[in-house]
Amino acid sequence: MPVNTRKRPTKILQQVIIVVLAGATVSACVTSRVEHIKEAETGIAEGEAIVIMAKSYHLGNETEAKFIDCVSDAIGRGRDGLRVIPHQEFVDALFPWFEPRTAPAETKGLPTLMARPGVADIIHEQGVRYLVWLDGDTDKTAGGGSMSCAIGPGGGGCFGFAWWQNESEYEATVWDLDGLEDVGTVSADVSGTSFLPAIIIPVPLIARTRAKACKALADQLKLFIVDDDAV
């Protein structure tokens, strides 16, 4: 009997670790749709770069700063990665012409912008060929279930089941600064339902819709910009 009581906590701990690891590695299912509309030919030469920007919050855009960073990192990563100039560096170099209040909302404002003193020179110096404007966000669209947790002198635990649905909808509009034109859009819609069952220990099965949308959008943007025939 004493042997059993000594082994029991270790066994429970092992089971807890297994359940937590399973929860961390198994994620809930997501469905995604990636589309693009191409309006002009694209292509990027060696040394040319792109900048990923959020559309202005003065226009009601809610794109998360984390998402911009995620897409920028994903496009710049790997052997086929593109040169991405950090958006803050670009905005600071061209102050005040890409502030939320002053940034051009349409390509018809580009000729006026490029004619301003120093603007074309800095864009040329930095080698910026494409501006990518991101729009959209991730929202919780539904949810339900219930869960209660308790703690006492002998330990604690949770019991119940909760779920929620997230929708990540993003659109990237690509401007060519050579031709001063809109060359098209790439969009990613990802939805997924996360589950949180709990019998003593909650096991989260998270649908990572934003991360999935980031990767899908970045992969498609690379193809859109680099390889004309692949998209």
Place this chain on the structure above:
Amino acid sequence: MFVAALCGCGGSKVTLKNPSIPKPLIEQMQISVAARYPTSFDSFVHEERVIGKEKWSIDLGASNRILFTQLFSSMFSEFTVIDENTDAKDLQIDALIEPTIDAFEFSVPSQSQTDDFAVWIRYRIKIFDSEGVQVANWPIAAYGKSQASTFGGDQALRRAAVLAMRDAAALIILQMDKSTGISKLRDARARSNSAPPTVIPAEESMQTTAVEDIPDDAG
């Protein structure tokens, strides 16, 4: 912390330390300008209390003085800051600018039910000619927003305040001359020096009280 969590109390005191704006990419106006700042520009503190929840305060310190000095130094070919005891008429300047803060507000996520900290600043810019006559009284409203989940509470509020100041700077660069006619004051002073008029032309004596929501012409 546990007690704070139980009663829902919280909040923070945020201090803005010497923020700066990038050097603007603009052509300088060939005009000699002085600025006189109010005492609030050296230490401005604003507090927001979310009823029953938390208290937030932001200390802007001397950031307004720094912002306007950087901005005007870039905008005008000659710029100097004078104190309140200096009589502007004794200086060889074309215009005197007196900026003030009319209102400062911010909202935190628990108020807006979003993930955002938002800051609104309403500045008022008064412009006087070389004779000390007020020629413009221009209110401007600036806005900045930052996400708490990206930067954390304190940092997000600080960033929202800096973005609001950058917004004000952008608006001033874009609209100041159009709304106040400050660039004309150099010629007006030259004319008055060469042949002192007995009557100020109606166009130059008219005080501008421009509205702030003039459409942007950047794009």
